[in-house]
Structure formats: C-alpha cells, structure tokens
Amino acid sequence: MKKNIEEFLDLVKQRNGHEPEFLQAVEEVAETVIPYIVKHDIYYGKNILLRMVEPERLISFRVSWVDDSGEIQVNRGYRIQMNSAIGPYKGGLRFHPTVNASILKFLAFEQVFKNSLTTLPMGGGKGGSDFDPKGKSDNEIMRFCHAFMSELFRHIGPNTDVPAGDIGVGAREIGFLFGMYKKLRNEFTGVLTGKGLSWGGSLIRPEATGYGTVYFAESMLNTKNESVKGKTVVISGSGNVAQFAAEKVLQLGGKVVTLSDSSGYIYHEGGIDEAKLKFVMELKNVKRGRINEYLKQYPNAKFVSGKTPWEVPCDIALPCATQNELNEKNAKTLLQNGCICVSEGANMPSTKGAISAFHDAKILFAPGKASNAGGVATSGLEMSQNSLRISWTRKEVDDRLKGIMKNIHDSCIEYGTEDDGYINYVKGANIAGFVKVADAMLAQGIV
Ligand code: NDP
Numbered sequence: 531m532k533k534n535i536e537e538f539l540d541l542v543k544q545r546n547g548h549e550p551e552f553l554q555a556v557e558e559v560a561e562t563v564i565p566y567i568v569k570h571d572i573y574y575g576k577n578i579l580l581r582m583v584e585p586e587r588l589i590s591f592r593v594s595w596v597d598d599s600g601e602i603q604v605n606r607g608y609r610i611q612m613n614s615a616i617g618p619y620k621g622g623l624r625f626h627p628t629v630n631a632s633i634l635k636f637l638a639f640e641q642v643f644k645n646s647l648t649t650l651p652m653g654g655g656k657g658g659s660d661f662d663p664k665g666k667s668d669n670e671i672m673r674f675c676h677a678f679m680s681e682l683f684r685h686i687g688p689n690t691d692v693p694a695g696d697i698g699v700g701a702r703e704i705g706f707l708f709g710m711y712k713k714l715r716n717e718f719t720g721v722l723t724g725k726g727l728s729w730g731g732s733l734i735r736p737e738a739t740g741y742g743t744v745y746f747a748e749s750m751l752n753t754k755n756e757s758v759k760g761k762t763v764v765i766s767g768s769g770n771v772a773q774f775a776a777e778k779v780l781q782l783g784g785k786v787v788t789l790s791d792s793s794g795y796i797y798h799e800g801g802i803d804e805a806k807l808k809f810v811m812e813l814k815n816v817k818r819g820r821i822n823e824y825l826k827q828y829p830n831a832k833f834v835s836g837k838t839p840w841e842v843p844c845d846i847a848l849p850c851a852t853q854n855e856l857n858e859k860n861a862k863t864l865l866q867n868g869c870i871c872v873s874e875g876a877n878m879p880s881t882k883g884a885i886s887a888f889h890d891a892k893i894l895f896a897p898g899k900a901s902n903a904g905g906v907a908t909s910g911l912e913m914s915q916n917s918l919r920i921s922w923t924r925k926e927v928d929d930r931l932k933g934i935m936k937n938i939h940d941s942c943i944e945y946g947t948e949d950d951g952y953i954n955y956v957k958g959a960n961i962a963g964f965v966k967v968a969d970a971m972l973a974q975g976i977v
Contacts, residue, residue, distance in 0.1 A: 535564045542583055549632030551853060555639050555878060556583050558885075558897075562957040563964045566945075578968045585638065587611040588631070589685055593659060595677040598667055607678050609657035609685055609693070612638035615970035618689055619655030620645055620906060620913075622696030625674075625703065627662040633853070634658060637696075640877055641906070643963030644899040647938045650910035655691055657682070663698045675706035682707075683714045686721055688916070694723040694909050697852065700770060700815070701726060701736070720916030723909035727921075732912035734927040735905075740774025740850065740875060741928075742904015742935050747846060747873035748782065749939040750894040753953065756870070759783035764844040764869075766790045767851030768814050768821050771875040771902065775848050776807050788839035790851060791821040795839040798824075798831040843867040850875030858883030865891050874898035885956060892952050900938050900959035907934045938962075 542556050560579065567573040593605040608631065611619045621641040624634070634656045642654030661674055686693060695704055704724045711721055718730075725731035734741070744758065751757050761784045765772050768789040776786045785801040789810060798806065809827055813819045822833045840847065840860035847869050849856050853876065861884035864872070871894040874880060878898060880888070888895040908931055915921055922930075938959070945965075946958020 531565050531568060534568060535560050538564060538579065541580070546632075546635075549635060551632045551636040551878070552639065554882065555636040558882065558956065559639070559643065559960050559964070562954075562960040566961050566964070572972065573968055576972065578971055579964075581971065582613060582642065582967065583639065585610050585612050585635065586614060588635075589657075590631070591681045593661070593674065593677045593681065595670075595673045597670055597673075603674075605659050605661040605674070607657070607659045607681060608634050609682060609691070610634045610638040610655055611685075611691060612654045612656070613642040613967060614653035615967050615974060616646060617651035617653045619691035620652035620694070620909065621654055621656040622658075622694045623699045623703075623707075624656070624658035624696040625661045625663050625698035626658070627660055629658045629660045636853070637877055640899050642967060643960060644903045645906055645910075646963040646966040647900060647941060647959060648903050648907040648910060648934055649937055650907060650934075652906065652910055655693070656696075657693060658696065658699070661698075663703070668702070671703060672706045675703050676710040679707045679710035680714065683711050686711075688719045688721050688913070692721060692723060692909070692913060694906070695770070697769070700724075720913050723912040725912070730912070730916050732908060732915055732927055733922070733924040734931060735908045735912055736770065737774040737777070738908035738931055739771045739902050739905030740776070741778045742907070742931060743771065743775050743848060743850070743873050743875040743901045744778035744782065745904065745932055745935040746896050746901035746939060747848070747871055747894075749936060750873065750896060750953075750955070751871055753943075754870075754894070757782070758846065761785070761845040762787055762843070763846045763848060764788045764839050764842050765848045765850055765875075766795065766839055766855060766879070767849075767876065768810055769851070771905075772848075772850035773807065773811055773814070775850050775875050776802065777804075779846075779848075780804055780807065784846070787844065788842050789821060789824075790839050792851075793820055793822060794833055794835040794837055795842075796821055796824045796831050796833050797839065797842055798828060800830065840864050844869055846871045846873070848873055848875050849879035851879065852876055853878040854881050856880045856884050858887055860884060861887035865893065870894060872896070873901045875902050877902065889954065889956075894953075894955075896942075896955045897959055899963065900942055900955055903938055904931050904935055907931060
C-alpha cells in the first residue's frame with residue numbers, strides 16, 4: 531500500500547514540484563483514498579485520482595487597472611476549473627497578495643471533495659488574484675473588480691462555472707464583479723453567489739460557513755455526549771467565517787475568548803459577547819480596521835502581536851483564518867491545555883503534523899472540506915433559488931444548511947470509523963467525497 535501511495539505522489543511531485551500547498555492537499559487525500567481504491571475493483575487501475583489531480587482547465591490572465599493616483603497597476607488573475615464531473619465548477623475567488631497557482635490549485639482540489647460531500651450537483655473550481663484589497667479605496671476596488679471580470683466573464687456562466695467569495699472577496703467585491711458580468715453579457719443570471727439580497731442573494735449565505743463549522747463541531751461533540759454549551763472557544767481570524775462562527779458559538783451557549791488577524795490576536799478572558807462581536811463586525815466590515823483596535827473600546831482585553839491564538843487554553847478550537855496557520859507545536863499546546871475538539875472553518879489551516887497530533891490524541895478533528903462546506907452548500911441553495919426565481923426564508927435556508935451539515939457528518943462516520951470506534955473525519959470526508967465524483971467520472975468515460 532505504502533508503495534502505491536509513494537509511486538503516485540512521486541508522479542504528482544514530478545509535475546507539480548514547485549507547488550507545496552497543492553502537494554500537501556494531494557498527499558492528505560492520497561493517503562486515505564488510495565487504500566480504499568486498492569480494495570475496490572471498480573476504481574482500481576483506472577487512474578481516477580491521477581485524473582482528479584490534473585485541472586480540467588487552468589486559466590491565467592493579466593488584470594490592468596488604474597489606481598487613484600493615476601498609476602497603471604498590473605495584477606495576475608486566475609481561474610482553476612478543476613473537476614466538472616458532478617456539476618458546473620463552483621468555488622470562491624480569493625484576492626490576497628499570496629495568491630499563486632499552487633494555493634489556488636490546492637483550494638480547487640479540496641473544493642471538488644467538499645462540493646461532492648454537500649450532495650448538491652456542483653463541480654470544483656477556485657480563482658482569484660494577487661491583488662491586495664487592504665488600504666484600497668472603494669473606487670480602486672471597483673476598478674480592479676471590473677478589470678478582473680472583463681476577462682473572467684468569457685470563462686464562466688450559470689451552467690459552466692459559478693464563482694463566489696473567499697479571502698478578500700466579500701459582498702462589496704461580488705457586487706462589482708456581478709455588475710460588470712451583467713453589463714458584458716447583457717443578462718441577469720445566477721453566475722456568482724454571495725450576491726446582495728435585493729439582487730438574487732440568499733438569506734444565510736454570509737453566515738453559512740461559520741454557522742456550518744459550529745454545527746459540525748456540535749455534531750462531533752454529540753458523539754461524545756458533549757455540546758458547545760458552556761465550552762470555551764478559541765477562534766482565529768476576524769473575517770466572514772470567524773465572525774459568524776463566533777455568533778453561532780454564542781447562540782449555542784459557548785464562550786468565545788479570541789479573534790485574530792494577520793497582525794496578531796485579541797484575548798478577552800471574560801468572553802467576546804454579542805455586543806463585543808457587533809463591534810468587531812462594524813470594525814472589520816464597515817471601517818475595515820485592524821483587530822487590535824478592539825482594545826480602544828475594550829481595554830480589559832489583551833492584544834498579542836504577531837502570534838496565533840492557539841496558546842490560549844480552550845475546549846474547542848476553530849481555525850478560521852488561512853492555510854497552515856496551526857502547526858504541530860500549536861496542536862500540542864492545544865492538547866496540553868485540554869482542547870477536545872477542532873473544527874476547521876478555514877481551508878487546510880492545520881499542517882500535516884498538527885493533524886497527526888490530533889489523531890494520535892484521538893480528539894475530535896474535522897477537516898475544512900467537511901466542516902466548512904456549509905458556505906458552498908448555501909451557495910448551491912442560492913443557485914437553486916436563482917434558477918427557480920424564488921427566495922426561501924431564513925429558516926428554510928438554515929434548516930437545509932443544518933440538514934446538509936448533518937449529512938456530511940453521517941458520511942464521515944460511514945467512511946471514517948476505525949476498528950476501535952474512533953471517527954477519522956479526514957479519512958471519512960476524503961473517501962465519501964471521492965466516491966461520488968469517481969462514480970460520475972467512470973460513467974462519463976475517459977474525457
Ligand atoms: P476574510 O477575508 O473575510 O477574512 C480572512 C481573515 O483571516 C482575516 O481576519 C485575515 O486577517 C485573516 N488572515 C488572512 N490571511 C492571513 C494570514 N496569512 N495570517 C493570518 N491571518 C490571516 O476571509 P473568509 O473569512 O471568507 O475566509 C477565511 C478562511 O475560510 C479561508 O481559508 C477561506 O478559504 C475559508 N473559507 C471561506 C468560505 C467563505 O464562505 N467565505 C467558505 C469556505 C472556506 P487580515 O485582515 O489581517 O488579512
């Protein structure tokens with residue numbers, strides 16, 4: 531078995547040696563899925579995983595735009611159309627200076643499995659740009675988004691590829707992107723998700739990733755007759771996912787003690803309650819400020835510069851910022867401090883070493899492709915509402931989201947329960963996600 535996995539990974543490394551994040555994501559999947567393939571004749575010998583690691587299409591393009599001082603700026607735009615076996619490509623756009631082909635390929639690859647887990651008919655894709663929205667005026671953001679869409683529009687469509695938001699792409703950016711798409715195509719269609727409510731958006735979409743991450747944590751805790759209620763929760767990030775993860779923890783009776791951004795983390799031992807969270811939402815979403823400004827309003831809190839919050843004692847950890855933000859050392863600190871549950875809101879926030887430490891300690895650990903799938907699932911619900919030209923109520927969407935998160939949890943139990951009863955959610959999510967896509971690929975032949 532080890533030989534099969536090594537041979538496969540060697541081949542992938544030969545082709546993608548300069549893409550560490552992509553290789554990391556592929557390795558995690560290969561280690562759990564190849565043993566399953568070897569035991570199942572219908573998949574064995576068909577090179578399905580080898581086909582799945584090669585994007586169906588990788589688009590890279592120039593984005594030129596003019597900043598407020600009249601300077602011409604040039605950024606690089608991408609769209610990775612990874613796999614369309616079970617539906618149109620679907621996945622977010624990320625605007626961040628670190629964006630490159632490796633990061634987007636890892637995200638697109640993960641997205642294929644995640645979208646499959648939701649049970650909705652969505653293939654996997656991802657895109658974005660190395661554009662940095664920080665410090666830009668609204669007009670600059672608009673000009674950039676319009677320039678970006680003036681190329682992307684020819685590659686996407688409601689039945690082809692439906693992008694959404696991710697880091698650096700929220701409601702404001704989706705609005706500008708949608709405006710340019712509509713102008714160029716002269717049609718009003720569900721080509722992007724995360725839209726505003728008055729122009730085709732879905733209730734609960736902004737909340738969905740964070741809420742879903744906490745619903746998943748609750749399901750995991752329930753397997754141990756535990757719940758979020760009364761637990762101390764450490765959260766990283768302070769963007770879309772972190773904010774709504776915090777909101778749901780508070781609604782379920784937990785106590786949130788940290789939030790962070792790339793400059794460091796705030797620790798409020800007494801708890802970040804609803805009023806304090808509202809302040810953070812205003813600070814981040816409207817004023818576009820930094821997390822350390824929380825201390826101006828709440829001087830009892832602490833700001834720890836340049837560090838991640840994993841050194842703070844907690845029962846539950848929710849990494850909701852970015853990839854590889856929680857390493858093996860952080861994981862061991864969390865475990866020493868008594869953490870019993872980690873539910874990933876971000877994509878691949880835990881390193882390989884961190885995941886091994888969680889598995890060795892047999893704590894509850896959910897990989898992002900399972901626990902943060904609520905966002906794309908609700909995007910799928912937005913697509914359904916757009917096609918039907920109707921809007922479901924908040925409760926209808928939230929009930930569907932809860933149902934989907936529960937189904938994903940059930941799939942992880944089905945495919946991930948080890949002989950000793952421990953639920954390996956990484957294995958469960960990878961195999962459950964793989965099976966649906968692989969079956970579709972087999973049915974469609976070599977294309
Ligand atoms: P936002 O842009 O809204 O927020 C990102 C947050 O993470 C900010 O607080 C940001 O801080 C912090 N962050 C970003 N990069 C780094 C870094 N290198 N080091 C430390 N902190 C960092 O993004 P989202 O909340 O939408 O996304 C967060 C994560 O969740 C990502 O991994 C994303 O892929 C994943 N995700 C998002 C979904 C969604 O629906 N939005 C769906 C599924 C997954 P700063 O402002 O300083 O950069």
